Amino acid sequence: MQTLAAFKPPLAMKQTSVDPARASVKHLLTRAYSLPCSTATHAFNQLVQSTSRFQVALDVLLPILDTPAELTQRILVSYLLYSLYAPHPISxxxxxxxxxxSFVKERDLAMRVASEGGVSENEQLVWVLWKILKGDGSDIGPFSPATLTRxxxxxxxxxxxxxxxxxPISERNKFDPFGDDDPSLVSPITTERDQEMQKLSEAMTLLLAARERVLTLSEQRILLPVIPRLTxxxxxxxxxxxxxxxxxxxxAQPLVVALMSSARTAGQGLELCLDVLRRLPPTLPSIDLLGRLLRDPTTVEDVVTGGKTTxxxxxxxxxxxxxxxxxxxxxxxAEQDEREGNISDDRFAKGVQNLxxxxxxxxxxxxxxxxxDADSAEMAHFTLRNARFEEANALYRVLVMGKF
Known part of the structure; x- marks a missing residue:
C-alpha cells in the first residue's frame, strides 16, 4: 500500500520561494547600466519599500561591491549604496x-597595474568611490554606469x-552613535554590539521613512529610544x-528637543531648527508641538547671549x-485661495480655530x-477680521476685556 510519502516530489522539483523585491533588484542591476544613476536609484526606491531597503542593500547590493562582477554593475551598486542615505552626509x-x-582595495590594485606601465580597468570605479567618499556623490547622478565606464x-x-x-571618516563629521571617538575605548565586536548596531540601522531607516508616512506604534517604539543617537x-x-x-x-517633540539640545546643533544648526518652528502652519501637530516645547525645561544654548537657557x-x-x-x-x-476657488478643503476655517x-x-x-499691545495687537486685529468664527469672536472678547 502506498503512503503519502510516496507522492512527495523529488527535491529538484520543489519550488523555492523567491522574494520578488530582491529578484527585481537583481534584474534592475543587469538592465540599468545604460540609465542615469539617479534614474536607477528612483527605480530601486520604487521596487523596494523604505523599511526593507537597508536589508535588501545588505543582501543584494553589498556582495556585488567586492565581487568580480561587471564594472558597470559595481559602479551602479556603489551609487545605490550612497544614494540610500543621500543628501545626508556620507559620514x-x-x-x-x-x-x-573597496576604494582602498581597488586603488591599490590600480596603482600596481600603473607601476607596471598599464592602465587598470577599474580606474573609473576608483574615481566613483572617491567622489562618493568625498561627499560629491550627487555629481555622478546624471551619468549612466556605461558612460562612466567608457x-x-x-x-x-x-x-x-x-x-x-x-x-574612512573625518573626525569632524564622524557618526559614532556608540561614542567610540577614543580608539582605546573601542570594544571588540560582539553579538550584542552587532544587534545594537542592527537596531540603530533599523531606527535610522524608520526616521527617514517618517518624513513620508505615518509610522506604526511598533515602529515608533523602536525609534523613540534611539532618537538622541540619531541627532x-x-x-x-x-x-x-x-x-x-x-x-x-x-x-516631533522628542526629536526637536534632541536636535536643540545636541552639542553639535549649537550655533547655525540651532538657528535653522528654530526657523523651522517659526514657519510651521497652524495645524494641530504644529500647535501641539509648540505647546509641548513651551513647557520643556531642557537646558540648551542661548542663541543670543551664548549662555544657557531652557x-x-x-x-x-x-x-x-x-x-x-x-x-x-x-x-x-489660505482665505484668498479659498475665495478664488483654488482650494476646496476647510484648511482656513480649521486653521483659524486652531490658532x-x-x-x-x-x-x-x-x-x-x-x-x-506688543503681545496681542496683531492677534486682536486678526480675530476681529474673522469674528464670524466662534473661536475668533471669543478670543477677541478676551483680548478687548484685558485692556479695560
Whole structure:
C-alpha cells in the first residue's frame, strides 16, 4: 500500500520561494547600466519599500561591491549604496566603511597595474568611490554606469592621485552613535554590539521613512529610544522636519528637543531648527508641538547671549511671536485661495480655530499678556477680521476685556 510519502516530489522539483523585491533588484542591476544613476536609484526606491531597503542593500547590493562582477554593475551598486542615505552626509551612511574599504582595495590594485606601465580597468570605479567618499556623490547622478565606464580619466584623476582624509571618516563629521571617538575605548565586536548596531540601522531607516508616512506604534517604539543617537550628528536636515512633524506628531517633540539640545546643533544648526518652528502652519501637530516645547525645561544654548537657557524660554522668546505672525500670513493666503476657488478643503476655517484656541491657552497659562499691545495687537486685529468664527469672536472678547 502506498503512503503519502510516496507522492512527495523529488527535491529538484520543489519550488523555492523567491522574494520578488530582491529578484527585481537583481534584474534592475543587469538592465540599468545604460540609465542615469539617479534614474536607477528612483527605480530601486520604487521596487523596494523604505523599511526593507537597508536589508535588501545588505543582501543584494553589498556582495556585488567586492565581487568580480561587471564594472558597470559595481559602479551602479556603489551609487545605490550612497544614494540610500543621500543628501545626508556620507559620514552617517552605514555602508560608508564598506565603500571606503573597496576604494582602498581597488586603488591599490590600480596603482600596481600603473607601476607596471598599464592602465587598470577599474580606474573609473576608483574615481566613483572617491567622489562618493568625498561627499560629491550627487555629481555622478546624471551619468549612466556605461558612460562612466567608457569615459577616460585625465591623469590628475587617475587612482594614484586620488586620496582621502586619514581614515574612512573625518573626525569632524564622524557618526559614532556608540561614542567610540577614543580608539582605546573601542570594544571588540560582539553579538550584542552587532544587534545594537542592527537596531540603530533599523531606527535610522524608520526616521527617514517618517518624513513620508505615518509610522506604526511598533515602529515608533523602536525609534523613540534611539532618537538622541540619531541627532548627534543629525540623520535628518531642517528640510525634513516639517513633513516629519505633520506625519508623526508623537515623534516631533522628542526629536526637536534632541536636535536643540545636541552639542553639535549649537550655533547655525540651532538657528535653522528654530526657523523651522517659526514657519510651521497652524495645524494641530504644529500647535501641539509648540505647546509641548513651551513647557520643556531642557537646558540648551542661548542663541543670543551664548549662555544657557531652557527650551521653553528659547521658544517663547525666539519662536512664538514669529510663529503667530507666520500663521496669520498663512491663513490670509489660505482665505484668498479659498475665495478664488483654488482650494476646496476647510484648511482656513480649521486653521483659524486652531490658532485661536492655541492663543487662548497661551493667555490661560500666562505665556502672553493680553493687556500688552506688543503681545496681542496683531492677534486682536486678526480675530476681529474673522469674528464670524466662534473661536475668533471669543478670543477677541478676551483680548478687548484685558485692556479695560
Amino acid at each position: 552617517i551612511n552605514p555602508f560608508q566603511s564598506a565603500l571606503h574599504a 569615459s577616460p580619466l585625465p591623469p590628475k584623476l587617475r587612482a594614484a592621485n586620488l586620496t582621502l582624509e586619514e581614515g 548627534s550628528p543629525s540623520v535628518i536636515t531642517s528640510v525634513d522636519l516639517p513633513p516629519l512633524i505633520a506625519n508623526n506628531p508623537p515623534l 527650551i521653553a524660554d528659547l521658544v517663547r522668546t525666539e519662536v512664538l511671536g514669529w510663529f503667530i505672525h507666520n500663521c496669520i500670513s498663512w491663513l490670509d493666503k 485661536c484656541r492655541f492663543y487662548n491657552s497661551l493667555i490661560k497659562f500666562s505665556v502672553v499678556d493680553p493687556t500688552s
